[in-house]
């Protein structure tokens with residue numbers, strides 16, 4: 312058994328990951344942590360989340376003593392914390408020899424990008440060079456070998472799964488991504504923007520969202536990205552419009568998406584667009600595409616659960632790969 316500690320365990324991604332760990336044959340949750348002054352310290356996870364009744368772990372404040380305890384006990388640490396918190400914690404945990412899986416955006420971009428897109432100077436530029444981007448369906452070799460895995464953002468996961476197979480077929484027109492997320496994407500803490508009576512269906516972060524440079528960096532070309540907040544709890548639907556190079560045939564697009572044929576948790580359908588209900592509460596990604604060959608216009612729609620393939624189940628796939636276990640171990644049984 313490998314011991315895993317989860318920091319930020321009371322949040323939506325942390326609790327979801329704790330629940331996945333509970334069902335994993337080779338992982339044991341050795342600690343569930345919150346901030347030093349958290350209102351939830353001392354509460355059991357299953358009191359906060361009665362839908363996970365077996366999670367009787369008590370939330371522990373992350374004091375220096377608790378950090379020392381993690382360093383003594385854990386093999387693996389998952390950071391389900393805000394970006395700047397993750398940047399600092401990852402450095403200390405790597406120093407102690409832990410394998411670190413960071414669900415925040417703290418280790419996904421270049422150091423020079425952080426002031427503009429995240430509003431802070433990155434304090435660990437050398438570690439950024441060592442981090443592997445944990446897009447499991449594309450970076451398995453890097454994930455196996457790195458000690459620091461930057462688990463991708465939810466919108467970038469949905470968008471990159473749609474775009475990477477066809478990257479070599481794109482014309483010089485920018486891909487346009489329109490994506491809608493459920494409100495859990497914003498995390499558990501209350502805010503006016505996420506209050507029940509305030510949420511409708513609205514674009515936000517227009518031409519200014521930090522996931523635009525993330526998608527562009529790992530696609531290898533610029534994109535136009537517009538996120539929307541929708542009036543539902545979970546799931547992301549990203550619909551991508553691209554113009555392909557002259558002469559590209561429907562069969563070229565078919566061949567490109569065959570890359571996922573052995574990936575188990577990814578389905579690709581020509582002419583049938585996915586809907587969120589197919590993937591919510593599952594670790595799956597469903598893609599659908601339609602190509603107008605005469606105009607070179609391709610539409611790809613990509614659906615995931617933001618807390619699973621967009622966060623916790625992709626993190627678990629990274630942990631599986633890193634430990635040389637089957638990528639989808641304990642995830643391929645269907646609805647979670």
Ligand SMILES: NC(=O)C1=CN([C@@H]2O[C@H](COP(=O)(O)OP(=O)(O)OC[C@H]3O[C@@H](n4cnc5c(N)ncnc54)[C@H](OP(=O)(O)O)[C@@H]3O)[C@@H](O)[C@H]2O)C=CC1
Pocket residue numbers: 318319320321322323324325344345346347348349350351373390391392393394396414415416463464465495496497498499500617618621622
């Ligand atoms: N929600 C989503 O769909 C996705 C989120 N992410 C990223 O994952 C990370 C977590 O997101 P999410 O679960 O939604 O966030 P939440 O706001 O739901 O949870 C954050 C967690 O971090 C804890 N925390 C806050 N400050 C500290 C600290 N200084 N030390 C230790 N623990 C702390 C919080 O508890 P407390 O405040 O009580 O201490 C809580 O447990 C974020 O970086 C987010 O951007 C990535 C992909 C998808």
Ligand SMILES: CC(=O)N[C@@H](CCC(=O)OP(=O)(O)O)C(=O)O
Pocket residue numbers: 414415416463464465466492493494495496497498538540
């Ligand atoms: C609906 C909503 O607010 N979604 C979040 C994205 C959550 C996510 O993917 O988190 P990372 O910051 O780790 O990339 C947002 O737009 O900020």
